[in-house]
Amino acid sequence: MRPCTENIWPDAFSGAIFALEGIRDVVVILNGPTGCKFYHSAISDYQYPRDLSFDPLNYPEIYYFGQPRVPATFLDGNDYIYGAASKLEKILQRVGGKPQYKLVTVVNSPGAALIGDDLQRLARTHIPQVPCICIENTGFSGVFAEGFQNALLQLLSHLNPPGHQGVEPYVNLVGLSIYHKHYRGSIKELQRLLSLCGVKVQTTMCCGNSLEELRNFTRARLNVVLDPDYGLEVCQWMKSHHHMPYLLPASGLPLGFEATERWITQVCSALGVNPLPALEDIESCRARAFLHLSRYNSVTGLPRGASFAVKTEPALAAAVTIWLHSYLGMLPAAIELLPSIHHCTAQKLEDYLRCYGLHQAFHSKFMDCGADVLLSDGNTLGQAQLLQKQPFCGIEISLPSLGYLDVVDKSLLGASGAMLLIEQILNGLRFVYS
Amino acid sequence: MKQIAIYGKGGIGKSTVAAHISAALANRGLKVMQVGCDPKHDSTRLLTCGRAVVTVLDYLQKTSPDQRQREDIIDVGYGGVWCVEAGGPKPGVGCAGRGILTTFDLIKKLGVMDSGLDVVIYDVLGDVVCGGFAVPLRYEYADEVYIVTSGEFMSLYAANNILKGVHNYDIQPRLGGLIFNHKGLAEEELRVQRFAAAVGLPICAVIPRSEDFAIAEQMACTLFQSSHSKLHSLFEDLAAQMAAEHQLYPAHPLDPEQLEELILNRYVMPSSKDIAYEDKASKLTPDAPAEKATTLLSLNVRRREPLHGCAFNGAVNVAIQVQDAVTIAHGPRSCAHASYQTITSAGRKSQFERGVSMPAHILPPLISSDLNEGRLIFGGISELRKRIIEVQACQPRAIFVVTTCPTGIIGDNLEEIMDLDDHHKTRLIALEADGNISGDYLQGMITAYVETARALIDPHITPAGELVNIIGEKTIASVTEPNLKIIKELLRQIGVGINCRFICQTTVGEIAGFKKAPLNLLAYDDYMGRLMRDHLGLNYGAEFYSRPFPRGFEETSRWLAEIAAFFGKSDLVNGIINAYEELYRLQIAGLRPALEGKRLMVVTYNHDIDWILEPALDLGMEVCLVGILNYSQDNHFRSRFKGQFPLIEPYPQDRRLEDVARLKPDIFLSNHALSAYDSGVFTDVIPLCPQVGFLSGVDLAQRWTQIFRHNINEGWKRDAALYRKYLA
Numbered sequence A: 001m002r003p004c005t006e007n008i009w010p011d012a013f014s015g016a017i018f019a020l021e022g023i024r025d026v027v028v029i030l031n032g033p034t035g036c037k038f039y040h041s042a043i044s045d046y047q048y049p050r051d052l053s054f055d056p057l058n059y060p061e062i063y064y065f066g067q068p069r070v071p072a073t074f075l076d077g078n079d080y081i082y083g084a085a086s087k088l089e090k091i092l093q094r095v096g097g098k099p100q101y102k103l104v105t106v107v108n109s110p111g112a113a114l115i116g117d118d119l120q121r122l123a124r125t126h127i128p129q130v131p132c133i134c135i136e137n138t139g140f141s142g143v144f145a146e147g148f149q150n151a152l153l154q155l156l157s158h159l160n161p162p163g164h165q166g167v168e169p170y171v172n173l174v175g176l177s178i179y180h181k182h183y184r185g186s187i188k189e190l191q192r193l194l195s196l197c198g199v200k201v202q203t204t205m206c207c208g209n210s211l212e213e214l215r216n217f218t219r220a221r222l223n224v225v226l227d228p229d230y231g232l233e234v235c236q237w238m239k240s241h242h243h244m245p246y247l248l249p250a251s252g253l254p255l256g257f258e259a260t261e262r263w264i265t266q267v268c269s270a271l272g273v274n275p276l277p278a279l280e281d282i283e284s285c286r287a288r289a290f291l292h293l294s295r296y297n298s299v300t301g302l303p304r305g306a307s308f309a310v311k312t313e314p315a316l317a318a319a320v321t322i323w324l325h326s327y328l329g330m331l332p333a334a335i336e337l338l339p340s341i342h343h344c345t346a347q348k349l350e351d352y353l354r355c356y357g358l359h360q361a362f363h364s365k366f367m368d369c370g371a372d373v374l375l376s377d378g379n380t381l382g383q384a385q386l387l388q389k390q391p392f393c394g395i396e397i398s399l400p401s402l403g404y405l406d407v408v409d410k411s412l413l414g415a416s417g418a419m420l421l422i423e424q425i426l427n428g429l430r431f432v433y434s
Numbered sequence B: 001m002k003q004i005a006i007y008g009k010g011g012i013g014k015s016t017v018a019a020h021i022s023a024a025l026a027n028r029g030l031k032v033m034q035v036g037c038d039p040k041h042d043s044t045r046l047l048t049c050g051r052a053v054v055t056v057l058d059y060l061q062k063t064s065p066d067q068r069q070r071e072d073i074i075d076v077g078y079g080g081v082w083c084v085e086a087g088g089p090k091p092g093v094g095c096a097g098r099g100i101l102t103t104f105d106l107i108k109k110l111g112v113m114d115s116g117l118d119v120v121i122y123d124v125l126g127d128v129v130c131g132g133f134a135v136p137l138r139y140e141y142a143d144e145v146y147i148v149t150s151g152e153f154m155s156l157y158a159a160n161n162i163l164k165g166v167h168n169y170d171i172q173p174r175l176g177g178l179i180f181n182h183k184g185l186a187e188e189e190l191r192v193q194r195f196a197a198a199v200g201l202p203i204c205a206v207i208p209r210s211e212d213f214a215i216a217e218q219m220a221c222t223l224f225q226s227s228h229s230k231l232h233s234l235f236e237d238l239a240a241q242m243a244a245e246h247q248l249y250p251a252h253p254l255d256p257e258q259l260e261e262l263i264l265n266r267y268v269m270p271s272s273k274d275i276a277y278e279d280k281a282s283k284l285t286p287d288a289p290a291e292k293a294t295t296l297l298s299l300n301v302r303r304r305e306p307l308h309g310c311a312f313n314g315a316v317n318v319a320i321q322v323q324d325a326v327t328i329a330h331g332p333r334s335c336a337h338a339s340y341q342t343i344t345s346a347g348r349k350s351q352f353e354r355g356v357s358m359p360a361h362i363l364p365p366l367i368s369s370d371l372n373e374g375r376l377i378f379g380g381i382s383e384l385r386k387r388i389i390e391v392q393a394c395q396p397r398a399i400f401v402v403t404t405c406p407t408g409i410i411g412d413n414l415e416e417i418m419d420l421d422d423h424h425k426t427r428l429i430a431l432e433a434d435g436n437i438s439g440d441y442l443q444g445m446i447t448a449y450v451e452t453a454r455a456l457i458d459p460h461i462t463p464a465g466e467l468v469n470i471i472g473e474k475t476i477a478s479v480t481e482p483n484l485k486i487i488k489e490l491l492r493q494i495g496v497g498i499n500c501r502f503i504c505q506t507t508v509g510e511i512a513g514f515k516k517a518p519l520n521l522l523a524y525d526d527y528m529g530r531l532m533r534d535h536l537g538l539n540y541g542a543e544f545y546s547r548p549f550p551r552g553f554e555e556t557s558r559w560l561a562e563i564a565a566f567f568g569k570s571d572l573v574n575g576i577i578n579a580y581e582e583l584y585r586l587q588i589a590g591l592r593p594a595l596e597g598k599r600l601m602v603v604t605y606n607h608d609i610d611w612i613l614e615p616a617l618d619l620g621m622e623v624c625l626v627g628i629l630n631y632s633q634d635n636h637f638r639s640r641f642k643g644q645f646p647l648i649e650p651y652p653q654d655r656r657l658e659d660v661a662r663l664k665p666d667i668f669l670s671n672h673a674l675s676a677y678d679s680g681v682f683t684d685v686i687p688l689c690p691q692v693g694f695l696s697g698v699d700l701a702q703r704w705t706q707i708f709r710h711n712i713n714e715g716w717k718r719d720a721a722l723y724r725k726y727l728a
């Protein structure tokens, strides 16, 4: 039998849950069966740990099923016929009343979305004193990022923020989720670089802020879109509803030195502050990278000419591809993009490759053509290890992870993200070319 | 803006009434929109002169989200009325209710409601009052509700059901009244009046039977365009009434007995709940054949407990174990994704932690039929057929199709794909888990075991040779492959081979040859194992050895001796056991100095812990308490050491900390370590699926020795306060 399967990516349902789960003091009640709950609770807890133990006995409450996150109404066949109102009533009263939750959100599972219980009415009736938003249909098989943005939009439109102040050089970073690899480290790194220029990050929306921090999103002078799939609509909404300007940096994600420099320069110029301190910091990282690259290159001639393949979402794929090609002199062998909302990113990448006569990579798959380095998620890397005869080096840039526990926060973005990628590539190529 | 929902039984004439009300309102100079909420999508036909309106659901299917525009779903009809039709699937397929939900969603998203409308009329089918058809009743929509009815019983019955729906939603009165549409039946008027009086509603209009309607229908227009009918004034009055402020009424539906008595004017038999049930068995004739019990249920389902996981996921986890088959998850991608990630998480863990590749868990042969909203509304079978044909091109020996909650809810019928089953090339096996509608995770596993056996086991093979099958291994436990290695080695030493692992890392061919093995070995003696043993014994004549995979010295010795005896190889056993015994004694002697006299407390879900107690007692440890937690899948705690330690069964979860403080054990053993936050005791973890073989318990004790020998105390455990300060 020919292998005909590949990693199955999350869809809009997970996008909505992980958006809301990324807010520190919000509870996501899943109106659905435990079949949908277990996975989402486990991933949310893993990506954004807030509890000390995996011991199910620590979470004995009925709706939690031994897990700390995403309590669920545990719908069954009867509820699909008769509706889930009575279960919802109970869970809303029990979970919604907990003081640690500043906002209750209810998300329908795919099955519950079909039967059409009126969630908002139930919430209004049973927990009138608690703010609550309900997402009745996250979409079926929709793009993950779309579910993420829709949930975030619904949440923002429910908040009652103070009017747009925007005096201080504060920014909101929009377009990262807790389902992004190394999201915590990436945010810290961007915060670090911006703070060198006197810019403060007001919120990162769904990556660990509290509801109150999020509610104050209007304090930022500027919204900065990181990945348009995850943030553009939200920024457009903030512009039309709160008159907040936004910046969609032409350089794309701040991944790699040059893109980070351009990104910082653009953000600083939009805010009217001096980017030099951050640029100097990046320069010192470049110097260090140069030392290592030069020594490595003098012995091996690499990484120049080494081939690489990327399989991930378009914005990340574009940033990685352009940087590995333009800075390290590596050659793209296969670029596989996941479904997206904004096709322009993919188009830009294809145009870039065409410029260098490399667009064939756009129509190739790593499993068919191989490459020295594969940048993707843990599943794809594991599968490649199983099927690929040629040695290659795998670098995780998306989830799920192969399982390495990151005690030290690492970044994919910014200067330290660039350093991490260089480190992984140089070490990986030693294995490939040994 | 006023929103008015007009409900009524299908075919009662509510679309005609709705269209005339819309027209009359428009004639008053109001900006009106009529939304047809019936899959037949002919609500606005009279307003559009018979022009077919593009239905919202068709439009959604054909237009990408970024190109959707308000104008595309609106047809402007008579009097400038905006005409919108939801559309929907053919009867018997898909989910029309979901279609209505989707339509309202799009209307909202496109900002139609913010277009300066004065009145919106929803024309809604009232036979089906599922969540979808009830959307117009939500508070954000209908301000007023009218019910069109004739004097037929079924029409009044539907009207009463609609009242029940309204009743469920209402906090404040919203009913305008009944609109009586004559059918020309005897005593019809009387029945409607009786009903109206009983439910406390006015009859807002009485629409007579009239030839004028037939003419208008033929001309595909309203009476306002077709004639100078006397009926104009009737609708004008009704529209005026609706447009004005007026009294609204609460819903007081009747119960079924009242309804029958009232309308049919007859005495109603007491309902079944008032009659003692007769013993059905006594009515059976003596020679009626007794039904063979064939439905296998998981404990969760049998006990009607909250379901743990979904049958879809359980079935997928079994199906993907057949290496030369492909499994199609029929439903939205989220279901396949969750299942895929659960499966691969075990594979990634094994690959990362031990460098051991578990192919089925690294590259599970699983794909999704990726149903989108459109497919779920209109039915997903055609998409599924396409997927099956695509997969057939990869030439698997079998294709499993597993259904999810959404495809179960919309009723996709897998019979319709069975013509693609090819006995010679690719078998097609339908696993109708329907998400969790059929039950929990274990129920799905049962479905997969039973259906796979039915489809693949060749019943004509007779047992021969020195072979065993292994039944019921836990496919996602990390210990499964290491355990297999140990069992395989033990069996090898007595000259016995493994025929088929049912169903773990196997192939279609191995399952087909299942009956070749004269003996079957259970991996676990739990509920699932016993269920499979009985099923395979009853239906395939499978003979089973009575004990599961052994743990600890004593159990393993007996297991090996009895299997060897079955195959007439007893002479080989003594030598093997003696060699292991020597090893066991040697290890115990080495561990004793560190562990003798230490106090051990165990709290666990495991119901067979003799493999831990055996070395603990041999080491001279004091077992100060064993607490057995209740776990629905296995409630058979047993021990040959009973009486040698205090036992609490079932053990209440919340007693742990109190007992630890009271008993002060040196070692606390559980399935999860106590949090460093709450205890100072040394804890170790018992795996839910332990290692098998002669040395299982000794290997665990080895860890404790290291800790006591070196008097390990972790400094990090003193940082709980810092955690609280910075992160909690």
Ligand code: SF4
Pocket (backbone or CB within 6 Å): A032, A033, A034, A035, A036, A037, A109, A110, A111, B309, B310, B312, B313, B331, B334, B335, B338, B403, B404, B405, B406, B434, B435, B436
């Ligand atoms: S929707 Fe149903 S089938 Fe899908 S994952 Fe959830 S419980 Fe399982």
